[in-house]
Amino acid sequence: MHVAVPRETAPDERRVALVPDIVGRLVAAGTGVAVEAGAGTSSLFPDASYEEKGAEVLKSAAEAFERADIVCKVQPPTLSEARALREGGAVVSFLQPGSDLELVRLLRDRRISAFSLDLLPRISRAQAMDALSSQATVSGYRAVLIAAERLPRFFPLFMTAAGTVPPAKVLVLGAGVAGLQAIATARRLGAVVRAYDVRPAAREEVKSLGATFVELELEAQEGQGGYAAEQSEEFLRRQRELIGTEVAAADAVITTAAIPGRPAPVLVTADMVARMSAGSIVVDLAAESGGNCELSKPGEDVLVGEVVVHGVRNLPSSMPMHASFLYSRNIFEFLGLVDHEGTFSPDFDDEIIAGTCVTHEGEILHKPTRERIDGGSS
Numbered sequence: 036m037h038v039a040v041p042r043e044t045a046p047d048e049r050r051v052a053l054v055p056d057i058v059g060r061l062v063a064a065g066t067g068v069a070v071e072a073g074a075g076t077s078s079l080f081p082d083a084s085y086e087e088k089g090a091e092v093l094k095s096a097a098e099a100f101e102r103a104d105i106v107c108k109v110q111p112p113t114l115s116e117a118r119a120l121r122e123g124g125a126v127v128s129f130l131q132p133g134s135d136l137e138l139v140r141l142l143r144d145r146r147i148s149a150f151s152l153d154l155l156p157r158i159s160r161a162q163a164m165d166a167l168s169s170q171a172t173v174s175g176y177r178a179v180l181i182a183a184e185r186l187p188r189f190f191p192l193f194m195t196a197a198g199t200v201p202p203a204k205v206l207v208l209g210a211g212v213a214g215l216q217a218i219a220t221a222r223r224l225g226a227v228v229r230a231y232d233v234r235p236a237a238r239e240e241v242k243s244l245g246a247t248f249v250e251l252e253l254e255a256q257e258g259q260g261g262y263a264a265e266q267s268e269e270f271l272r273r274q275r276e277l278i279g280t281e282v283a284a285a286d287a288v289i290t291t292a293a294i295p296g297r298p299a300p301v302l303v304t305a306d307m308v309a310r311m312s313a314g315s316i317v318v319d320l321a322a323e324s325g326g327n328c329e330l331s332k333p334g335e336d337v338l339v340g341e342v343v344v345h346g347v348r349n350l351p352s353s354m355p356m357h358a359s360f361l362y363s364r365n366i367f368e369f370l371g372l373v374d375h376e377g378t379f380s381p382d383f384d385d386e387i388i389a390g391t392c393v394t395h396e397g398e399i400l401h402k403p404t405r406e407r408i409d410g411g412s413s
């Protein structure tokens with residue numbers, strides 16, 4: 036089997052799909068690896084480190100694609116990358132098929148087998164390939180560092196000769212993978228942490244990290260596969276009424292609430308932000324999918340008096356070395372599934388393969404995307 040790794044071309048994307056150590060493991064197992072020159076540079080893996088591990092470093096992505104059975108990427112292929120892929124070849128990345136139907140049509144028409152790691156079924160066998168979780172871990176950690184760096188106050192309790200400083204109060208909304216990592220990181224820095232999630236299962240996890248679970252008089256919203264169910268506007272309205280005081284009392288609010296495939300629920304209103312004390316911050320991890328705070332703009336700070344609403348954009352890319360390290364391991368595990376005795380041959384009876392595959396042999400296998408394309412959505 037041959038794999039190729041191009042340089043990521045999306046603006047501000049610093050990650051790479053395979054790091055040299057994982058390339059070494061693939062090469063040792065008999066897989067040929069071609070890497071575009073400079074692919075690892077922005078995550079601090081120079082070309083020579085790939086060559087040392089047995090990869091072939093080639094001048095252009097097109098050259099690397101020539102022999103590849105499967106191309107490994109972080110971001111979805113661009114249209115020009117999709118045109119450069121070998122007809123009938125394969126690609127694995129975060130594809131988010133609903134966000135670019137023109138790309139999906141092109142992949143279909145070029146008979147590319149396109150696998151999207153954001154569609155990975157959340158079953159235990161798939162855990163080591165779970166790139167959404169690995170990158171959410173980076174985001175949760177990083178969000179707390181942003182808050183700690185921006186707050187005009189300490190996170191921990193300090194008792195000094197010059198006086199006692201109370202710990203920062205952090206509120207985490209959404210206690211999934213990113214939220215739990217945010218709680219753990221804020222606790223390590225000494226903050227007092229309160230957290231809320233609509234899934235009852237989150238209560239014990241929050242408590243086990245030394246945070247307080249905020250009890251709201253709302254019914255549970257447990258959906259399928261460990262995710263939250265989509266909530267009604269009436270539920271969200273009541274949630275906002277109940278959470279307002281918690282938000283106003285916090286020095287830092289970190290929001291991570293999401294519903295798979297749906298816009299993020301609005302949990303924090305402009306009015307709540309206006310009630311926060313001067314110097315406080317909201318870090319919105321859902322800013323790119325609509326925002327948990329109604330004021331968030333991805334990649335921007337919005338100032339409300341002396342309160343900052345920071346909408347994040349591609350946070351994992353801001354820690355490219357370890358984000359790539361984890362992502363790379365996810366890809367390695369996925370490649371193990373499509374490699375049968377050295378030959379690229381995905382088994383479409385496997386629910387992980389079937390679940391992640393968007394296009395294959397000229398067909399769109401991902402039903403929601405197929406229905407949108409057949410229904411004439413652009």
Ligand SMILES: NC(=O)c1ccc[n+]([C@@H]2O[C@H](COP(=O)([O-])OP(=O)(O)OC[C@H]3O[C@@H](n4cnc5c(N)ncnc54)[C@H](O)[C@@H]3O)[C@@H](O)[C@H]2O)c1
Nearest residue numbers: 157158209210211212213232233234261263291292293300
């Ligand atoms: N392989 C596996 O088995 C596997 C892998 C990863 C995650 N999971 C499970 O899925 C859970 C969620 O995963 P995720 O972090 O990717 O989820 P996610 O990114 O889709 O959502 C983040 C969190 O937001 C919460 N949320 C949604 N609406 C909310 C609201 N109105 N108010 C407050 N919180 C709200 C969700 O319940 C979730 O915990 C995990 O905690 C875990 O239990 C399982």
